[in-house]
Amino acid sequence: MTTRRAFLKTSAAALAAAHLPIERSAWAAGSDVLRVGLIGCGGRGTGAAVQALQADPNLKLVALGDAFSDRLQMSLEQLGKNPAIKAKIDVPRERQFVGFDNYKGVIEATDVVLLATPPQFRPLHLRAAVEAGKHIFAEKPVAVDAPGVRSVLETCEIARKKNLSIVSGLCLRYSRQFQETVKRIHDGALGELRALQANDYRGRIWVKPRQTGQTDMEYQMRNWYYFTWLSGDFNVEQHVHYLDVCAWLMRDEYPVKAVGMGGRQVRTGPEYGNIYDHHGIVYEYANGVKLFSNCRQQPGCHNDMSAHVLGEKGTAQVAERGFQIHAAGRDWRLDVDKKDNFYQTEHDELFRSIRAGKPINNGEYMAKSTLLAIMGRMATYTGALVTWEQALNSKEDLTPPKYDWAVPLPEPPAALPGMTKLQTG
Numbered sequence: 001m002t003t004r005r006a007f008l009k010t011s012a013a014a015l016a017a018a019h020l021p022i023e024r025s026a027w028a029a030g031s032d033v034l035r036v037g038l039i040g041c042g043g044r045g046t047g048a049a050v051q052a053l054q055a056d057p058n059l060k061l062v063a064l065g066d067a068f069s070d071r072l073q074m075s076l077e078q079l080g081k082n083p084a085i086k087a088k089i090d091v092p093r094e095r096q097f098v099g100f101d102n103y104k105g106v107i108e109a110t111d112v113v114l115l116a117t118p119p120q121f122r123p124l125h126l127r128a129a130v131e132a133g134k135h136i137f138a139e140k141p142v143a144v145d146a147p148g149v150r151s152v153l154e155t156c157e158i159a160r161k162k163n164l165s166i167v168s169g170l171c172l173r174y175s176r177q178f179q180e181t182v183k184r185i186h187d188g189a190l191g192e193l194r195a196l197q198a199n200d201y202r203g204r205i206w207v208k209p210r211q212t213g214q215t216d217m218e219y220q221m222r223n224w225y226y227f228t229w230l231s232g233d234f235n236v237e238q239h240v241h242y243l244d245v246c247a248w249l250m251r252d253e254y255p256v257k258a259v260g261m262g263g264r265q266v267r268t269g270p271e272y273g274n275i276y277d278h279h280g281i282v283y284e285y286a287n288g289v290k291l292f293s294n295c296r297q298q299p300g301c302h303n304d305m306s307a308h309v310l311g312e313k314g315t316a317q318v319a320e321r322g323f324q325i326h327a328a329g330r331d332w333r334l335d336v337d338k339k340d341n342f343y344q345t346e347h348d349e350l351f352r353s354i355r356a357g358k359p360i361n362n363g364e365y366m367a368k369s370t371l372l373a374i375m376g377r378m379a380t381y382t383g384a385l386v387t388w389e390q391a392l393n394s395k396e397d398l399t400p401p402k403y404d405w406a407v408p409l410p411e412p413p414a415a416l417p418g419m420t421k422l423q424t425g
């Protein structure tokens with residue numbers, strides 16, 4: 001059984017030693033069939049497969065991979081019922097891969113892979129796909145810890161040298177409306193930026209309590225959202241979207257330090273693993289700009305997902321629910337356009353880039369925005385002031401000793417600020 005650490009170590013060494021070939025850069029005039037594979041056949045992966053198959057006339061979904069056979073079958077069944085893509089599905093038994101090594105079979109059988117597992121596995125799957133010369137759609141977030149982020153940064157650099165596309169599932173960057181609003185702010189509508197705010201307030205999320213007979217690993221993998229080693233905690237797993245919008249607004253500059261607080265008030269039962277149900281973090285940039293980040297998952301409360309900007313000349317709201325800039329004499333708003341289907345656009349652009357031999361590489365921001373969220377978690381879990389350098393260089397590795405169904409995996413306790421130590425260097 002492969003462990004993430006062992007795989008990344010050997011593949012990094014092999015790649016460093018090897019000459020990096022330039023991959024075939026374009027698929028002649030769209031005439032070749034591109035073989036697509038999906039790793040992680042859950043809700044998002046199944047949706048991403050639909051969008052991928054609609055993005056280009058000459059695609060086939062040829063392989064599926066999942067840790068669990070029932071999840072794979074459910075996805076295949078659902079895809080087969082969709083008349084828009086049915087004819088493009090060709091996944092016989094021999095190209096249905098299950099277990100922890102599923103990704104190897106999928107990658108081998110395909111030209112383009114869609115990565116939609118829980119983020120724990122993204123660094124491993126990304127590295128394996130790039131090493132094999134495959135183009136990638138990678139769901140967010142792309143890691144749960146700093147070693148994972150460093151690996152992804154390295155992988156994306158290798159992909160750049162190999163002319164491979166990596167499109168990130170940080171889908172708001174592919175929205176025309178977000179692009180137009182951010183451009184106006186970048187063009188000076190608010191003057192200099194002074195502060196940002198990122199909100200992600202939601203209610204109940206699915207939970208899968210432990211079933212009799214499940215091993216530690218099976219239980220945690222089924223209920224993955226609630227274990228930090230698998231999801232990164234929800235401020236990473238979900239709030240990364242609006243944190244990334246703030247990173248974009250800041251022209252992909254990242255803060256130098258963060259302090260935060262958080263805890264478990266409502267989701268206190270064992271079925272909620274060890275993640276928190278609220279986090280509040282204040283990030284600070286080198287020029288003194290502050291980013292106030294708040295996320296909460298508690299039912300019965302006010303819900304909102306949005307980013308807000310305070311600038312020298314006014315304020316802005318940048319959110320799926322509406323786009324507004326209020327600045328003296330220059331008020332502007334954009335009504336929500338439901339046709340702005342950014343989930344589709346990201347796949348349209350991925351396949352267009354492959355056909356044209358003009359790779360897209362979203363690696364830098366997808367990795368750094370993931371780290372932005374992880375840095376916040378480090379701050380809320382420990383109560384410490386965390387610098388960007390400490391976060392980036394942290395050796396805290398959440399990978400279990402082995403990806404194995406039988407490995408004993410005691411449930412980790414929730415972090416306690418002031419007692420849980422910041423693991424740096």
Ligand SMILES: NC(=O)c1ccc[n+]([C@@H]2O[C@H](COP(=O)([O-])OP(=O)(O)OC[C@H]3O[C@@H](n4cnc5c(N)ncnc54)[C@H](O)[C@@H]3O)[C@@H](O)[C@H]2O)c1
Pocket residue numbers: 039040041042043044045065066067068071072099100102103116117118119121139140141169170171221237238
């Ligand atoms: N961009 C977006 O708006 C968006 C929306 C939803 C989810 N997502 C992301 O997509 C990812 C998956 O989320 P989801 O909602 O589909 O979850 P899900 O639980 O529905 O699906 C995850 C699937 O991955 C499988 N899996 C787990 N470990 C695996 C492994 N090692 N190899 C192969 N398969 C494995 C699970 O069995 C499951 O079928 C997450 O990273 C999430 O953040 C992004």
